[in-house]
Amino acid sequence: MTTETVSSNSASEIRGLIRKNNLIRPTAGLAPSHVQANLAILPREYAFDFLLFCQRNPKPCPIIEVLEPGEVEVKTTAPNSDIRTDIPLYRIYEHGVLTDEVTDINKYWKNDLVTFLLGCSFSFETALMNAGIPLSHYDNGTNVSMFKTNIETIPAGRFSGPLVVSMRAIPKDKVVKSVQVTSRFPSVHGSPIHIGSPEELGIHDISKPDFGDPTDFNNNETPVFWACGVTPQAVAMESKPPIMITHSPGHMFITDMKDEDYSVL
Amino acid sequence: MTTETVSSNSASEIRGLIRKNNLIRPTAGLAPSHVQANLAILPREYAFDFLLFCQRNPKPCPIIEVLEPGEVEVKTTAPNSDIRTDIPLYRIYEHGVLTDEVTDINKYWKNDLVTFLLGCSFSFETALMNAGIPLSHYDNGTNVSMFKTNIETIPAGRFSGPLVVSMRAIPKDKVVKSVQVTSRFPSVHGSPIHIGSPEELGIHDISKPDFGDPTDFNNNETPVFWACGVTPQAVAMESKPPIMITHSPGHMFITDMKDEDYSVL
Numbered sequence: 001m002t003t004e005t006v007s008s009n010s011a012s013e014i015r016g017l018i019r020k021n022n023l024i025r026p027t028a029g030l031a032p033s034h035v036q037a038n039l040a041i042l043p044r045e046y047a048f049d050f051l052l053f054c055q056r057n058p059k060p061c062p063i064i065e066v067l068e069p070g071e072v073e074v075k076t077t078a079p080n081s082d083i084r085t086d087i088p089l090y091r092i093y094e095h096g097v098l099t100d101e102v103t104d105i106n107k108y109w110k111n112d113l114v115t116f117l118l119g120c121s122f123s124f125e126t127a128l129m130n131a132g133i134p135l136s137h138y139d140n141g142t143n144v145s146m147f148k149t150n151i152e153t154i155p156a157g158r159f160s161g162p163l164v165v166s167m168r169a170i171p172k173d174k175v176v177k178s179v180q181v182t183s184r185f186p187s188v189h190g191s192p193i194h195i196g197s198p199e200e201l202g203i204h205d206i207s208k209p210d211f212g213d214p215t216d217f218n219n220n221e222t223p224v225f226w227a228c229g230v231t232p233q234a235v236a237m238e239s240k241p242p243i244m245i246t247h248s249p250g251h252m253f254i255t256d257m258k259d260e261d262y263s264v265l
Numbered sequence: 266m267t268t269e270t271v272s273s274n275s276a277s278e279i280r281g282l283i284r285k286n287n288l289i290r291p292t293a294g295l296a297p298s299h300v301q302a303n304l305a306i307l308p309r310e311y312a313f314d315f316l317l318f319c320q321r322n323p324k325p326c327p328i329i330e331v332l333e334p335g336e337v338e339v340k341t342t343a344p345n346s347d348i349r350t351d352i353p354l355y356r357i358y359e360h361g362v363l364t365d366e367v368t369d370i371n372k373y374w375k376n377d378l379v380t381f382l383l384g385c386s387f388s389f390e391t392a393l394m395n396a397g398i399p400l401s402h403y404d405n406g407t408n409v410s411m412f413k414t415n416i417e418t419i420p421a422g423r424f425s426g427p428l429v430v431s432m433r434a435i436p437k438d439k440v441v442k443s444v445q446v447t448s449r450f451p452s453v454h455g456s457p458i459h460i461g462s463p464e465e466l467g468i469h470d471i472s473k474p475d476f477g478d479p480t481d482f483n484n485n486e487t488p489v490f491w492a493c494g495v496t497p498q499a500v501a502m503e504s505k506p507p508i509m510i511t512h513s514p515g516h517m518f519i520t521d522m523k524d525e526d527y528s529v530l
Contacts, residue, residue: 047313
C-alpha cells in the first residue's frame with residue numbers, strides 16, 4: 001500500500017470516527033495535508049443566487065464541491081461520505097438566528113437542501129508553514145484574527161455584504177514568500193488581498209478583530225490580509241433564509257483531496 | 266489618455282458598431298488582446314444545473330460572467346453593454362433544434378433568461394502566438410479541429426456528455442512552452458488536457474474532426490489537445506431546453522477585459 005493510499009484511507013477513516021460521534025473536536029491537524037472545507041447548506045430556492053455569489057467572489061468563496069439538491073454524498077472529493085453526519089459539529093440558523101448546535105443534521109435534512117463546500121485557510125496555512133513562515137495563532141492555540149472590511153463583495157441576487165478578511169503577522173523578510181506560496185492555491189483563497197495598511201481596508205484597530213482572537217505583532221512583522229471563508233456565511237446569514245446549516249467554527253469537513261491537488265504551477 | 270484607456274474604449278466602440286449591425290462578421294482579430302467570450306443563454310429553470318455543470322467542469326466551461334435572470338448588461342466585464350444586441354450573429358435553438366440565426370435577440374428575450382459568458386480559446390491562442398508558437402489555422406484562415414472524446418464530463422442535474430477538445434499541431438520543440446504559456450490562463454481553458462496520443466482520448470482519425478476543419482501536420486509536429494468551449498453548448502443542446510441562444514460560430518462577445526487580467530503568476 002503506497003503512502004498516498006494510507007493517507008487517503010485515513011481521511012475516510014477519520015470521517016468514519018466523526019460519523020459515529022467518536023471524534024467531536026476541531027479538525028485542525030487531522031489528516032494532515034488533506035483539504036478541509038467550510039460548509040454552507042441552503043434551500044434550493046437560494047442555491048442559484050448563492051452559487052452565483054461564489055462564482056463572482058472566488059477569493060472569499062472558493063468552491064470545492066456543490067451537491068445536487070437533496071444529495072448527501074460528497075461524490076467527487078469525498079466518496080462514500082455523508083454530509084449529514086461527517087462533520088463533528090454543526091450549527092443550525094433559522095431566519096438568520098442560531099437555534100441549535102448538533103453532531104448530526106439528520107432531523108433537519110430535507111430533499112430540497114443544497115450543500116456547498118468551500119475552501120478554507122488550513123490549506124494555504126500549511127503551505128506557509130512548509131515555507132518556513134511561522135503562524136503565531138498555531139503556536140498560541142488561538143483563532144486567526146478576522147475583520148469586516150470596507151470592500152463590498154459583488155452582489156448576486158439576494159446576497160451582498162462586505163468582504164471579511166483574515167490577518168496574519170508575517171515577518172517582513174517573508175512577505176514576498178507569503179505571496180508566492182499562497183498564490184499557488186487560488187482554490188483555497190489564494191494570494192493576499194492586501195499587505196501592510198489595515199486602514200486602506202477600513203480597519204481602524206487591528207487589536208480588535210470582528211471575529212477570532214487578537215494577534216500579537218513584533219516590530220519585524222507586517223499585517224498581511226487574505227480573503228476569508230467567513231464572508232459567504234456572513235453574507236448568507238444576512239439574507240435570513242428559513243434554514244441555513246454551517247459547520248461550527250473550526251469543525252470542518254475533511255475531504256480525500258490533498259492540498260497539492262489544488263495547486264497551480 | 267493612456268494606451269489602456271484607448272484599448273478599453275475600442276472594445277466598447279466595437280460593441281457599439283456591432284449593436285448597430287455595422288459589423289456583422291467573425292470577431293477574431295477585433296480588439297486585440299481583449300477577452301472574447303462564448304455565449305449560452307438558458308431559461309432560469311435550467312440555470313442552477315448549468316452553473317453547477319460549469320463549476321464542476323471548469324476546463325471546458327471557464328466562466329467569465331453570469332448575469333442575473335432577465336439582466337442584459339454584462340456589468341463586470343463589459344459595462345454599458347447589451348447582450349441582446351452586442352454580438353454580431355446569434356443562433357436560436359428550440360428543443361435542441363436550430364430554428365433561427367439573427368443579428369439581435371430582442372424578439373426572443375424574456376425576463377427569465379439567464380446569460381452565461383464562457384472563456385474562449387482566442388485568449389490562450391494569443392499567448393501561444395506571442396510565445397512564438399505558430400498556429401496553422403490562423404495562417405490558413407480555417408477553423409481549429411475539434412473532436413468529441415471518450416472522456417465524460419462530470420454531470421450536473423440534467424446536463425451530461427462527452428468532453429469536446431480542440432487540437433493544435435505544435436512543433437515538437439515547443440510542446441513544453443505550449444504547456445507553460447497556456448497554464449497561465451486557467452480561466453480560458455488553461456493547460457492542455459493531453460499531448461501526443463489521440464487514441465487515448467478515443468480519437469481514431471485526427472484527419473476527420475467532429476467540428477471545424479482538418480489540421481495539416483508536419484513531421485516535426487505533435488497533436489496537443491485542449492478542453493473546448495463547444496463542450497457546454499453540446500451538452501446543453503442534448504438536454505433540449507425549450508429555448509437556448511448561443512453566438513454563431515466565431516461571432517463572439519467582446520469584453521473590456523484584457524487577456525492578462527485572467528493570467529496567474
